[in-house]
Structure formats: structure tokens, C-alpha cells
Amino acid sequence: MRLVPTAEMTLGPFFPPEFAAGANDLTGQVPGEVIEITGRVTQLDGRALDNVVIEIWQADPQGRYDNPDFLGWGRAATDAAGTYRFKTVKPGAPYINFLILYSGLMRQLQTRMYFDRGEADERLVAIREGASRCRFDIRLRGDGETPFFGD
Amino acid sequence: MPYVVEPRDPLTQSEGVVAGYAQTASRWPGQPLARRAPGAAELSGPARLERRLPLGRSDLAGRAPRRAIGQLIEIRARVADEDGTPLAGAMVEIWHCNAAGKYIHPNDANDAPEDPNFYGAARLLTGESGAITLRTVKPGAYPVPDSGGWWRPPHVHFSVWGRVWLSRLVTQMFFPGEPLNEHDAILNAVRDPAARSRCIARLVPKDHILVYEYQMVVRGRNAALAM
Ligand SMILES: [Fe+2]
Numbered sequence: 001m002r003l004v005p006t007a008e009m010t011l012g013p014f015f016p017p018e019f020a021a022g023a024n025d026l027t028g029q030v031p032g033e034v035i036e037i038t039g040r041v042t043q044l045d046g047r048a049l050d051n052v053v054i055e056i057w058q059a060d061p062q063g064r065y066d067n068p069d070f071l072g073w074g075r076a077a078t079d080a081a082g083t084y085r086f087k088t089v090k091p092g093a094p095y096i097n098f099l100i101l102y103s104g105l106m107r108q109l110q111t112r113m114y115f116d117r118g119e120a121d122e123r124l125v126a127i128r129e130g131a132s133r134c135r136f137d138i139r140l141r142g143d144g145e146t147p148f149f150g151d
Numbered sequence: 152m153p154y155v156v157e158p159r160d161p162l163t164q165s166e167g168v169v170a171g172y173a174q175t176a177s178r179w180p181g182q183p184l185a186r187r188a189p190g191a192a193e194l195s196g197p198a199r200l201e202r203r204l205p206l207g208r209s210d211l212a213g214r215a216p217r218r219a220i221g222q223l224i225e226i227r228a229r230v231a232d233e234d235g236t237p238l239a240g241a242m243v244e245i246w247h248c249n250a251a252g253k254y255i256h257p258n259d260a261n262d263a264p265e266d267p268n269f270y271g272a273a274r275l276l277t278g279e280s281g282a283i284t285l286r287t288v289k290p291g292a293y294p295v296p297d298s299g300g301w302w303r304p305p306h307v308h309f310s311v312w313g314r315v316w317l318s319r320l321v322t323q324m325f326f327p328g329e330p331l332n333e334h335d336a337i338l339n340a341v342r343d344p345a346a347r348s349r350c351i352a353r354l355v356p357k358d359h360i361l362v363y364e365y366q367m368v369v370r371g372r373n374a375a376l377a378m
Pocket residue numbers: 012014303306308
């Protein structure tokens with residue numbers, strides 16, 4: 001039997017606030033270098049977007065994705081200034097997966113935040129702001145648009 | 152066994168700028184989406200998400216004298232992957248507006264009344280057969296602001312997790328026989344008629360309640376069975 005995946009649809013503008021909150025801190029599970037990841041999400045005209053839901057998936061500090069003691073998944077929503085925030089431990093992998101859900105997006109968008117340039121597109125590399133802060137802005141469409149993946 | 156997730160079929164999955172849905176032109180990327188070979192980060196996924204996301208109630212309708220206004224319904228939703236294998240212990244988030252078309256959300260400017268006995272969000276885990284059951288009231292239709300008269304047909308929002316990161320599914324369930332279904336910019340952005348009709352639940356009337364059955368298929372299947 002082969003079933004066809006259900007059609008994805010937009011998150012819409014009314015994702016419950018209690019679902020969007022309270023899941024953006026991945027620290028306190030395993031030892032590691034604590035970092036804060038923050039950024040601003042904007043649309044075509046440069047306007048910052050409120051209530052954008054961002055989910056991340058990352059390895060533990062040793063690079064493992066299946067460590068039963070480390071849940072490498074988190075969720076945050078942008079505030080009225082378009083800013084989201086995660087607190088986590090630095091993964092033992094070159095990047096963190098990002099997924100974006102929002103009203104006006106027919107389905108999820110996928111991208112990655114890299115820690116170092118390496119092979120990555122420079123728009124996917126986090127900007128270091130101090131020892132423990134990474135900045136990763138997301139431009140959905142327009143000048144300086146973030147590259148997204150279509151897999 | 153290796154798990155595979157193939158690229159989306161543009162006939163059964165919508166994307167891009169959609170006529171009649173203005174925000175898509177400001178938000179969907181203008182550049183083509185890049186292809187990447189899925190690796191360990193994409194073919195793994197969160198287990199036991201209830202560690203971070205607390206489970207919630209499975210009854211949004213309540214009981215008299217605190218019963219929500221509206222037609223009492225039961226939604227029986229099942230989650231399976233592309234092999235048809237039911238997903239047990241999968242997290243399912245559900246949210247919808249009340250019978251008058253009003254969400255419990257600060258950004259909902261619709262002047263429809265709130266219902267103090269209605270709570271519009273549920274978070275459940277699927278059982279052994281991959282299914283969840285939600286008792287609730289049927290949501291109303293609601294107008295989309297500044298859209299030239301677009302009314303969303305009654306629908307229920309779903310968010311589910313499959314086996315791996317690439318299996319994440321966020322979608323909407325529609326109700327059969329709703330005239331607004333024919334005009335909805337979101338439902339009709341799915342070009343394949345069969346894929347579109349699978350987004351509409353099946354009505355199975357029971358003695359004391361209207362039951363709607365719905366199946367969600369998340370992306371991915373076992374490579375060994377794919378031959
Ligand atoms: Fe909705």
C-alpha cells in the first residue's frame with residue numbers, strides 16, 4: 001500500500017498562544033555550551049512579522065540526534081517586533097534545522113542556521129553577537145531573501 | 152530499516168503565490184527552493200515530545216450547564232505514514248474557532264461572539280491504532296479581513312509529527328457538503344481533486360453524536376518496502 005501525503009496547509013493567523021509559548025528553552029538537559037539564538041522575521045516590504053512560529057531540530061553537543069536524554073526540538077513565536085528567541089546548547093553539528101509556519105505560507109518553509117561559513121551560503125550563517133549569542137534573521141521574500149529548501 | 156522521504160508532488164501539495172490570498176505574495180520566497188540530500192538531521196526527529204509540550208484536554212465541548220454552544224461532534228482522526236503504518240504515540244495538536252466563527256486569539260478581530268464555555272485547543276497523543284478522538288462543537292465559518300468577501304469554510308487546524316523531521320505536517324480538515332468549500336482559496340490551492348477531497352472529513356452519524364472520520368498521511372516510508 002502506498003498512501004499520498006496529506007496536503008499541507010497554512011498555519012493561519014490564529015495558532016493558539018499557549019501552543020506557541022513555553023517551548024524555546026532546550027537547556028538543562030545535558031551539559032554543553034549554552035547559547036542564545038535570536039533573530040527577526042520580515043516579509044517582502046521589510047515589515048517585521050508578529051506571531052511567526054519557528055521550530056528547530058538539532059543534535060546534542062556530541063552530534064547525536066537520538067540521545068534519549070536530550071530533546072533537540074524547540075518552538076518559538078515572534079513578538080510584535082518580529083523577534084524570536086531560543087536558548088539551547090551548541091550542537092556537535094554544523095547547523096540547526098529551522099522550520100517556519102505562518103499565515104500566508106501555504107506550507108512549512110525549511111532552512112538551516114550554520115555556525116561557521118564552511119560550504120554554507122553566507123545568508124545561512126549566524127552572526128556572532130558576543131560569546132554566547134547568535135543572530136539569525138529570516139527574510140521570507142525580497143532583498144537579502146533567506147535561502148529555503150524544497151525537499 | 153532506512154526511512155525515505157521523497158520530494159513533494161506539486162499536484163498534491165500547494166506552495167507559492169496563490170490567487171485570492173494576498174499575503175502569499177509578500178511571504179512565499181521569490182527564489183526557487185534549493186534541493187538538499189536529506190541527512191541525519193532531516194531523517195531523525197523528536198521522540199516523546201510531550202516532555203516539552205504538555206498534553207491537553209480531549210473534550211472541547213464541555214457538559215451542561217457549561218456546554219459550549221454549537222452542534223456537538225466527535226472527530227476521529229488517524230495518523231499513518233506512506234506505507235499505511237499507523238503512528239502510535241504521535242503528537243497531534245488541534246485548534247479551531249467556536250460555533251460563531253470566533254477564535255480565542257488576541258489577533259482575531261471578527262465581531263462574532265466569544266463563548267465562555269468553549270476552549271479551542273487540544274493536544275493529544277495517538278493510541279496504538281494511530282488514532283485520536285476529540286469531542287467538540289462544529290466550528291463556524293468566518294470572514295477573512297480585507298479579502299473582498301472571502302469566508303473561510305468551517306475547518307479544523309491540525310499539527311502532527313511523523314517519524315522524522317521531514318514528516319512534519321500542518322494542515323486543515325474540512326467538512327463535507329459545505330458550499331464554501333468550493334470557493335476557499337486554501338483548499339482549492341491543492342490542484343489534484345483526489346488530494347483535495349482527502350482533506351474533507353467523512354461523516355459517520357452515530358446514535359448520540361455526529362462523528363467525522365479523517366485520515367492524515369505524514370511523509371516518509373521504509374526504503375525496503377518501497378521497491
Ligand atoms: Fe482557521
